[in-house]
Amino acid sequence: QSALTQPASVSGSLGQSITISCTGTSSDVGGYNYVSWYQQHPGKAPKLMIYDVSNRPSGVSNRFSGSKSGNTASLTISGLQAEDEADYYCNSYRSSGTSYVFGAGTKVTVL
Amino acid sequence: QVQLQESGPGLVKPSETLSLTCTVSGGSISSDYWSWIRQPPGKGLEWIGYIYYGGSTNYNPSLKSRVTISLDTSKNQFSLKLTSVTAADTAVYYCTRGAGWWAYWGQGTLVTVSS
Numbered sequence: 001q002s003a004l005t006q007p008a009s010v011s012g013s014l015g016q017s018i019t020i021s022c023t024g025t026s027s028d029v030g031g032y033n034y035v036s037w038y039q040q041h042p043g044k045a046p047k048l049m050i051y052d053v054s055n056r057p058s059g060v061s062n063r064f065s066g067s068k069s070g071n072t073a074s075l076t077i078s079g080l081q082a083e084d085e086a087d088y089y090c091n092s093y094r095s096s097g098t099s100y101v102f103g104a105g106t107k108v109t110v111l
Numbered sequence: 112q113v114q115l116q117e118s119g120p121g122l123v124k125p126s127e128t129l130s131l132t133c134t135v136s137g138g139s140i141s142s143d144y145w146s147w148i149r150q151p152p153g154k155g156l157e158w159i160g161y162i163y164y165g166g167s168t169n170y171n172p173s174l175k176s177r178v179t180i181s182l183d184t185s186k187n188q189f190s191l192k193l194t195s196v197t198a199a200d201t202a203v204y205y206c207t208r209g210a211g212w213w214a215y216w217g218q219g220t221l222v223t224v225s226s
Contacts, residue, residue, distance in 0.1 A: 034212075045216040091212070
């Protein structure tokens with residue numbers, strides 16, 4: 001089961017905005033609005049940041065936003081802060097096999 | 112606030128069965144979906160499967176032949192069994208609430224497959 005495609009790393013300066021992409025196919029990202037994003041700090045459990053493409057759970061900063069165009073979903077972090085440095089994973093429902101698939105993860109570095 | 116806690120052996124021998132239990136507190140397991148997700152050391156996340164409180168299950172096709180997830184409503188727990196394990200099954204195993212997105216996670220438990 002192939003993973004969704006994410007860039008291995010993305011970096012940005014304090015206060016800047018960055019965007020992480022998550023590319024799939026019409027059988028997953030492009031076919032359904034069931035994309036979610038997770039932040040993971042070293043040694044910690046993942047934290048839900050975005051669900052159903054663009055919805056933000058209660059308590060998550062509005063600096064985090066999600067969107068989708070075609071087979072690619074995106075997570076944008078605006079006003080980058082030091083605590084945003086972490087690994088980020090996307091996830092999507094996939095119709096083949098009726099399952100859920102993650103991206104390989106993107107390491108965000110704050111310069 | 113729902114809390115989840117994984118428990119089980121941290122070391123399993125190759126070819127044997129990995130068994131983990133997730134204890135749910137702060138909410139009833141008799142609603143919603145309950146999932147297992149794993150993460151090999153230094154690698155990404157992999158969805159293992161879920162069970163609905165009514166008992167229906169759905170598993171990752173790549174693991175389906177080896178995985179069983181079950182519920183014990185009397186103990187407010189759900190469990191994972193993975194048979195015929197190999198070193199490739201070494202990972203941190205997380206129990207979570209939900210099916211398509213996961214807002215509540217256990218802290219994770221490392222299971223190492225080694226003789």
